[in-house]
Structure formats: structure tokens, C-alpha cells
Amino acid sequence: MTPFKLTESDYREIVNIVYQTSGIVLNDTKHEMVYARLVRRIRQLKLTSFSAYLDYLACHSELELDILISAITTNLTSFFREPHHFQFIKQYCVPSILSRNKQSKRVRFWSAGCATGEEAYSLAIAIQGMFPADWDVKILATDIDAQVIEQAKQGVYSKISLLNVSIEQREKWFYKNKQTASYSLHPSIVNKVTFKRLNLLSQWPMQGPFDLILCRNVMIYFDKLTKEQLLYRYNDILHPHGYLFLGHSEMIAQKNSSFISLGHTMYQKV
Structure with a gap:
């Protein structure tokens, strides 16, 4: 198989396009x-070099940009990753939301950068039965990668994704497919989440306000300016007392007066 060379100039152009x-x-x-x-994509297209791929990208940008971003982004996730977040949601966030939203009976959650959907579905399982039946509770899940969004909508996962799911939860909310050894989520959980493709840097079609936003292990890929702009937009679309949860290696600078820290990368809008 013919090897390809990724020159410094081609690499810089790819880096700039992705950014x-x-x-x-x-x-x-x-x-x-x-x-x-990317070399797999180049071979699939029967191109001869990274330079040829960049020429192809320039001519087919509308479709190929999605494929490029899908190839570059990492979608490693699992159910109930960072379980202390979901414990806090059940013990503190939901009771607070129940109290302050008792007039509107409206609740909105957003899983931003949801990848293959485990985070959003974990949230749906965690809050199951905690809100009265007559409340309007919706969970939005978005990702820039159209392929993982389609995968998430299916609600089908491998056993590895369920490592943090208790036996009780697995028996209650999942069906095992004996032929494929995969697990399918119960329709009552799948139907609680709406998946949409969204580039966080583009215009947001939703109005808010959101009571809680999960944006975990997403901002680590952004530079300082992009992070600050994204935090400003999150602050703007959150409920006056809404929550923002980040990944374990992410944090909001203390000089940012828009959020107060609740510990363990959990924040509340001031």
C-alpha cells in the first residue's frame, strides 16, 4: 500500500480549516x-496525496467539511461518566429546579457536544420520575458530527459503554440483543432526548432559557478566546440560576464573575 506524506504546509492548512x-x-x-x-479517507477517494485531498475539499466543501470534522473529532464517551455530576443533579439541581419553576412547570436541559448520546441518555435515566407528569421537561443533545448524531438516535450501545450502569439500571432501561451482544435503550428513555446537529460556533436556533447545560470535555479543544466567547453565550442562554457542568480537566477562571463554582467543575450562573 502506497504511503502518503503529510507535509508541514498541508498540515497547517488542515489545522486552519478545522479551526x-x-x-x-x-x-x-x-x-x-x-x-x-485522514489517510483512510484519501484512500477511499482514490486520491494520491494530502495536497490532492485539500484540492478535493475546496471543490466539495459543503459535504466534505462534515466528513473532515467527523474524522478529526474524538467521540470517546460512556454512560454516567463522572458519576458525581449525575448524583449532584439528582440531589441538588432537580429539587432547586422544581422549586423555582413551579409556576411555569417548564424544564430544559442541554447536552452540548453529546457525541454518541451516552451523556444525554444518562441524564434522562437519572431524572426519570423526578418531575411530575404534567411538567414540560425536554432534553436537547447536540454535536457537530452528523454521523454520531444519527448513531445516538438509535440508542444502541456496546457492553463497554455500560460499564458505569448498575445492574438494576441495565435490567430496567436496556434490552440485550443476543445476536449482536449490544444493548438497546428502552423507548421511554430514547423518546426523552431530541438530537440535533449543531456547530457551537454557529448561530444557535434555540431560545432557552436552559436550566442546566452539560458541556463536558468539549472546551479542551478550543483556544482561550473561543472558550471565553462560548462561556458568554452559555451565560446568556441559561436561566438566571442555571447550571453549567464542564469536564474534569476544564474550569472557569476565577476572574469570570458570571459563574460561581459549586466544586468538581460544576458552576451556577450568578
Whole structure:
């Protein structure tokens, strides 16, 4: 199989395209990762070089940009990742939302950068039965990758994704497919989540306000300016006392007066 060479100039052009399209920053350590992710696509298109791929991308940008971003982004996730977040939601966030929204009976959650859907479905399972039947409770889940959104809508997962799911929850909310050894979520959980493709850097069609936003392990891919702009937009679309949860390696600077820290990368709008 003929090897390809990813030149520095081609790499820089790819880095710039990815940043301009998605805000994702690829530093010098990602050279091998970019090569591995894109060389399969180049062979699939029967092109002869990365330079030829960039020419192809320029001519087919509407479709190929989606494929490029899908190839570059990492979608590693699982059910109930960082379980302390879901415990806090059940013990503190939901009771607070029940109290302050008792007049409107309206609740909105958003899983931003939802990947293959485990986070959004974990939230749906966690809050199951906690709101009265006559309340309007909706969970929105978005991702820039159209392929993972379609996968998430199916609600079908491997056993590895369910490592943090208790036996009780697995028996209650999942069906095992004996032929494929996969697990399908109960329709009552799948139907609680609405999946949409969304680039976080583009215009947001939803109006809000959201009571809680999960944006975990997403902002680590952005530069400082993009992070600040995204936090400003989150603040703007959150309920006056809404919550924002980030990933375990992410945090909001103390000088940011829009949010107060609740510990463990959990924040509340001031």
C-alpha cells in the first residue's frame, strides 16, 4: 500500500480549516493523529496525496467539511461518566429546579457536544420520575458530527459503554440483543432526548432559557478566546440560576464573575 506524506504546509492548512470551521485547535502534537484519521479517507477517494485531498475539499466543501470534522473529532464517551455530576443533579439541581419553576412547570436541559448520546441518555435515566407528569421537561443533545448524531438516535450501545450502569439500571432501561451482544435503550428513555446537529460556533436556533447545560470535555479543544466567547453565550442562554457542568480537566477562571463554582467543575450562573 502506497504511503502518503503529510507535509508541514498541508498540515497547517488542515489545522486552519478545522479551526475556522469548528474552533477546534490542533497543535503540533496532533500531526500523527491527523495523518491516521485522514489517510483512510484519501484512500477511499482514490486520491494520491494530502495536497490532492485539500484540492478535493475546496471543490466539495459543503459535504466534505462534515466528513473532515467527523474524522478529526474524538467521540470517546460512556454512560454516567463522572458519576458525581449525575448524583449532584439528582440531589441538588432537580429539587432547586422544581422549586423555582413551579409556576411555569417548564424544564430544559442541554447536552452540548453529546457525541454518541451516552451523556444525554444518562441524564434522562437519572431524572426519570423526578418531575411530575404534567411538567414540560425536554432534553436537547447536540454535536457537530452528523454521523454520531444519527448513531445516538438509535440508542444502541456496546457492553463497554455500560460499564458505569448498575445492574438494576441495565435490567430496567436496556434490552440485550443476543445476536449482536449490544444493548438497546428502552423507548421511554430514547423518546426523552431530541438530537440535533449543531456547530457551537454557529448561530444557535434555540431560545432557552436552559436550566442546566452539560458541556463536558468539549472546551479542551478550543483556544482561550473561543472558550471565553462560548462561556458568554452559555451565560446568556441559561436561566438566571442555571447550571453549567464542564469536564474534569476544564474550569472557569476565577476572574469570570458570571459563574460561581459549586466544586468538581460544576458552576451556577450568578
